[in-house]
Amino acid sequence: MRRLKLFAALALAGAAAGACAPHPIVARDPVPAPSPEEAYSCSSTPLPLNAYKSDCSPVVREPRTVLQSKG
Incomplete structure (x- = not known):
């Protein structure tokens, strides 16, 4: 049972990492x-x-008025 939970957790972690796009879309x-x-x-x-x-x-x-001065 412990191995089954470990396998399911690893499968979900792999799926979550693969779901991210390499180049995210910027609006x-x-x-x-x-x-x-x-x-x-x-x-x-x-x-x-x-x-x-x-x-x-x-x-x-x-x-716009631009003021310039020498000095």
Whole structure:
């Protein structure tokens, strides 16, 4: 009986080790991140029963100001 349990344990351990893929699949987001120039203005209004209505509109973002000094 002890040998049977040992054989079953070894069989399960071998099956578990063989079930792992050599190259796991990594999920990636199909939608790329927005660029720094894109901006949105969003507002939400509450509705009954814990619901919200949101409206987003694109906004033109001002270019960044870079300050440089010598010294």
